[in-house]
């Protein structure tokens with residue numbers, strides 16, 4: 001009831017009477033009043049006028065399950081939402097829930113992450129209360145060998161969600177970093193539990209720098225936040241809901257073929273490496289070339305100086321621009 005109440009209050013330009021709300025939810029006036037009081041306790045500013053009813057006048061930037069669900073337009077992604085004020089890692093929590101039988105589409109969201117991780121065990125830092133830290137649990141009936149492509153879907157969903165909500169020109173640094181004005185604003189970590197031919201579960205975590213205002217020195221040159229690039233605060237729940245909506249659409253398309261045949265052109269339009277000189281950093285091997293975009297398998301096609309084409313598989317590889325991060 002709380003998430004629907006929030007949606008009604010937010011979308012109504014006028015006061016809504018207690019009576020109307022009682023009728024809508026089929027509950028008593030006291031029940032409505034209690035729900036309103038709970039929302040006020042959480043930080044929502046709600047005006048209550050005798051003979052007129054309720055009106056919301058300030059929406060705090062919070063990422064609770066109710067706030068997020070009140071903004072979701074998905075059929076199933078994120079509808080089972082677990083919000084935690086603080087957690088070691090949303091991916092670790094989602095994996096635990098998956099082992100316990102949580103359904104596909106379960107979303108873990110946290111306001112603070114104390115042990116955030118990136119690829120290859122690297123650290124993901126994020127300040128409390130200003131970023132999106134979320135992990136989606138999926139149980140796709142696909143070949144485990146194709147699951148790494150899901151990471152690329154999340155990258156597209158984040159890039160497109162950012163563009164829609166903020167208007168910022170977000171792009172993807174292959175395979176799955178999101179950049180705005182050459183700054184990394186999001187990292188994505190996909191982890192899987194599988195048998196040889198069967199996926200138990202996949203968790204896809206996204207850490208998005210939304211309203212963070214400064215970064216530790218080590219990453220200061222490459223990291224940025226959407227708020228810093230836009231010059232104003234952004235509503236985290238609105239952005240997270242938009243991303244999940246995009247992802248659900250992309251996922252349905254992906255499942256039809258298990259590859260990116262219907263999506264790679266869209267990915268390439270967003271890819272900031274495309275037609276640029278890059279350095280490919282493979283463990284123990286580094287080379288340069290021109291990135292020509294991804295193919296239907298999600299591999300990066302890199303034209304080397306001798307004219308040969310390298311197909312780069314995401315696994316252990318990073319790419320950089322010739323003179324900087326992008």
Ligand code: ATP
Nearest residue numbers: 118119122123124125126184187188219223318319
């Ligand atoms: P790349 O290939 O560009 O090195 P990656 O995909 O391997 O990136 P991730 O797993 O996305 O890296 O993230 C981990 C790295 O991101 C860290 O090693 C650090 O350099 C950087 N990083 C950590 N926290 C943040 C943050 N909040 N914003 C931007 N960058 C960060």
